[in-house]
Amino acid sequence: MNVTEEKIYSDDNLKVNSHKCPNCGGESVFDPKEQKLRCLYCGSLFEIKNDIIIEERNLDELLQKGKVWTEVEVYQCQSCGAKEIIDNQEVSMKCPFCGTSNIIKTSELPGLKPQGVIPFKIGAKTTTQIAIKWAKGKVYAPKVFKNSVKPNNIHGVYNPIFTFDASTKSDYNGQLAKNHIRYRIVNGRRESYTETKYFYIQGQQVVNFDDLLIQASTMIPSYVIKDLQPFPTKKAIQYKTAYLKGYAASSYNKDGNSCWDECKNEMKNRIENQILKKYNYDYKIFLNVKTLFLSESYKYILIPIYIGHYNYKKKLYNFYVNGYTGKIVGKTPVSALKVFFTVFGILLTIGLIIAFIFLMNS
Ligand SMILES: [Zn+2]
Ligand SMILES: [Zn+2]
Missing domain, CATH: 1.20.5 (Single alpha-helices involved in coiled-coils or other helix-helix interfaces)
Incomplete structure (x- = not known):
């Protein structure tokens, strides 16, 4: 494909939801390798005009209602219950989580419009190769599982997440205990015993958090998101519908406030760990931490994840691939x-x- 043949595609110069190929009128999909739209019929590539790296927003904005996502629709899978946001021009209508076509449109609203997106970087073909290699490496997995890793069993789904930044200052006080092994002579024989020493601690701890990731959808288990990290959240660019072409997005089911509460708890855990790391102790008697959160900001973005599914003895097994790095996570039947x-x-x-x-x- 010659560069001069390429046309510029942008949400502004085309009607929303009209992602038809200007050359032949065919349907186009997002091509992760080229980072462009590709016509499914004539193969023409169209550039997506977008060079805007998104910025953090003040947390106060989160507490008010954000922009509503209008150009997409929510579908629900009748087999597994997954709720997916699909652009209404979506070509294939298979549930990414269980593979059935048993999907119906709901009257539900898609919720908050994403501010940014990390577009898929690796394609379904590469993802399949990664998954095959991974499945082959699972020594105790049944053969039928290894044979099931096929491209039509792998779907790309954008997942909504919040990333939060905050500076924190904490005052703390507490009591810790340390065990010491001592020796004494009893009836002429050396004997060991444990002596526990208690001590008080107090002080101040400053911790700065940058892009702490909190899932806004519970469709993918949180351990999976944890293991799939890192995602290049610093490189998130402005959201455009074009990135959703040929992909689905998982519907979000946690609002910004509950995600921020979850994030604060995570931050508090990490602060507590950092405080305790400074001391040589065996167990904690108590620890009071009073934290001040300052200059909190957030980003609400979509991250790229491929989902592969597999049914084995009436149980559904999913594996997941980071759509940017190719890192794979999942459980397999044994x-x-x-x-x-x-x-x-x-x-x-x-x-x-x-x-x-x-x-x-x-
Ligand atoms: Zn075309
Ligand atoms: Zn399903």
């Missing part, structure tokens, strides 16, 4: 037969070694 033979093999080996030693000594 083949009882394979585990049995491994354990059997180990026991057999131990048995043979014992028999060998026995024979050598007789």
Whole structure:
């Protein structure tokens, strides 16, 4: 494709939701490799005019109602209950979480319009290769699982998240305890015993947080989001519908306020850990921490995640790939037969070694 052939695509010079190819009228999808829209029929590429790195917003704005997302619709999967936001020009209508086509449109509103987006960087093909390699490495997974990693089982879903910044200043006081091993002579014999020493602590702790990530959707387990990190939240660019072409977005089910509350709890945990790290102790008796939060700001963005699903013995297993870095996370079913033979093999080996030693000594 010649660069001169490319046309500039932007939300401003085309009617919202008309993402048809100007050359042939065909449907276009977002191409992660090119970071452009690609026509599904004639292959033409269209640039998405967007170079705006989004800025943090003051937390006060979050407490008021934000802009409503209007150009998309909410669909619900009748099989697994997942709620997905799909641009109404979406071509394939399969649930990314369970793969069924049992999706119906709801009258629900999509909620807050994302401020920014981290567009998918790696394509479905590369993601499939990553997933195949990962599945093959799962020694105890059943063969049928390894064979299920196919491109049509992998879907890209944008996930809504909040990132929060804050400077914190905390005053604390508490009591800790440390065990010491001491020795004494009892009836002429040396004996050890434990002596516990209690001590009071107090002081001030300053901790600055930058882009702490909180999920606004609970569709993906929080341990997965934790393990898939980092996402380049500093590189988030202004949201445009074009990035959603051919992809879905997970519906958010936690509002900004509850996400901020969750974030404050996470920050408080981290502050407590930092305070305790300064001391040599074995257990905590009590710790009071009074924290002042200053210059809080946030970003509300979509992060790219590929979801692959797999049904094994009526149970749904999902694996997830960071759509920017390619990092993969997931649980796989374990083949009882394979585990049995491994354990059997180990026991057999131990048995043979014992028999060998026995024979050598007789
Ligand atoms: Zn075309
Ligand atoms: Zn589903």
